[in-house]
Amino acid sequence: ENVYKQNIEQLDKVRTEWEQEHIKTCEVFQLQECDRITILRNSLWVHCNQLSLQCVKDDELYEEVRVSLENCIVESDIDYFIKTKMTGTQPPEAIGYENYYSREPSRRSSSPSQSCGMMKRFSGLLHGSSKNNTEIATPSAPPLGMALQEITERTDGVYASIFVNEEAGITSSQDYRVLYDYTAQNMDELDISEGDIVVVIEENEDGWWTAERNGQRGFVPGSYLQKL
Template sequence: MTQLQFKDAFWQITPYGLRISKPCLRTPLHPLPRIHPGDGYPSVNSLALPSTFGQAEISLCKEFTFHTGYEVLVQRLLDGRKMCKDVEDLLKQRAQAEERYGKELVQIARKAGGQTEINTLKAAFERLKQQIESVGNSHIQLAVMLKDELKGIEEFRERQKEQRKKYESAMERMQKSKLSYYKKTMESKKTYEQKCKEADEAEQSFERTSASGNQKQTEKSQNKAKQCRDAANEAENVYKQNIEQLDKVRTEWEQEHIKTCEVFQLQECDRITILRNSLWVHCNQLSMQCVKDDELYEEVRVSLENCVVESDIDYFIKSKMTGTQPPGAIGYENYYSREPNRGNSSPTQSCGMMKRFSGLLHGSSKNNAESITPSAPPLEKADGVYASIFVNEQARITSSQDYRVLYDYTAQNMDELDINEGDIVAVIEESEDGWWTAERNGQRGFVPGSYLERI
């Protein structure tokens, strides 16, 4: 299939038809790379533009028509320039959108909470925040790449404009010269035709006068016919000279027109190729961004695979455990059975026992020195509201025995002892309230008895 060229189809309307045959060069374009599923992240070199873009295709130009003209070519190039601006606007707006999106992702990642979570789920959430910030930064980088592509198209459009202006100026000069000679030739043709008509009329008048036999009139008509014929011959010579000059100008215009059409066609080929490749690269950039986003989110999925429910539950139990034994039941105390001892009650001891019992109910490890003193028998109703609670806190004194620590425990008060899993401690006292006196490395303090195991 033959390929028409601009110079074949856009001749300026003139009084002369043109038929020219001339071969034109063509070089096939290299295909641009595509991203297929599974290809992964393509290299930067795969985005390079083909080295032979913008060359005309090979064809034998058989026919040249002139039904449209040079103005159609110029209008097409102006339309192409507008298309370049449309692509620039698209890339500009897309770059702005990518930049806004990336910055918002970074802000979202930095403002996200999650500090209250623990163990594996907390690690997965922290990984998600990191990857969201990375995705945001990658979209900001994509916006920079789009701006670079936009700058390249702008520079290309301006180069084409400067080149087109030079050929447009040359064509305008040739057009004006050709039009001037054409008008001059048409005027000389009109004068030539008028002189020929006058010469014919003068000769016909001479013939009629000769037939009448009037010598004076005949001689006068003969001189007039000769003058008209000389004027017609002179007008013919001027007309022929103008025709030759017009043909010379037309030939120069034709050569300039062919050269301009070839340049304009190359410009159009370059423009179409540049925009095609730019849009192709743009799609590749967006595809690569999707691949990059998926790679970042895959790391989050890997982190979530390591999130185990049982592990997080065990971690919480070990780090926040308060004890394995529930508080004892509150027994019934008859008010009248302890009436004789009511006057000898000790408010201080009663309050101390209440505080120790309250600490056990709420899982608190806070103790004071009063809680380990021997308790008195049940006392009277305190302040007329509740009966005092009898808790036998008589410590059972034992000989020193070694125990192994099962769980970590951090001391909450000065009278408690820090212990870690695997430590060996010596138990000095085992109190029934669950708080034992232990010694480790020369330091003594209270520890939860449920955290220890006899060796």
């Protein structure tokens, strides 16, 4: 009986301690839950305030756009664009036809193409030759001693004269294309081949021009060159 009594007392003591510990634990859990709810509420509050502030700014910007749209007049905007971007009230003139094969140079041409006294011979097909004619006339190099003016005067029905640069003594460097092969005959002359690009240093009146190619300089016949 004494043992039973002691066990009952021990059980009551343990139960009392457990109840006290349980109360403390519940209080801790309650504090944690209060903190959680407080943090969540504050976060949502701040987020809503930020969204509200952004909405206010957006509404102000939208209001500015609406005011601008109210002041927009389609007809006035089109008239303003036409006045600031217009290129003229008249359409451009039509391009007139100019005969490339004409013997007489067109005075209306502002920048006629210049050649070095060369005569361009056209194919016989341009003058009504038969289809069986397979021979095509090719340009031949003029004699070296022939003057430029004399070359331009020697034209016939199948030749078309090309304008000659009569301004001699030009010292500005210009690029020319070689039309015919030429082998230097003297030490002061320059070898050139068809298709080469040379730089003309000086155009002399005697028909011999000072040209430079690949660092070498010498005299070449001006009638063998064509300006690029």
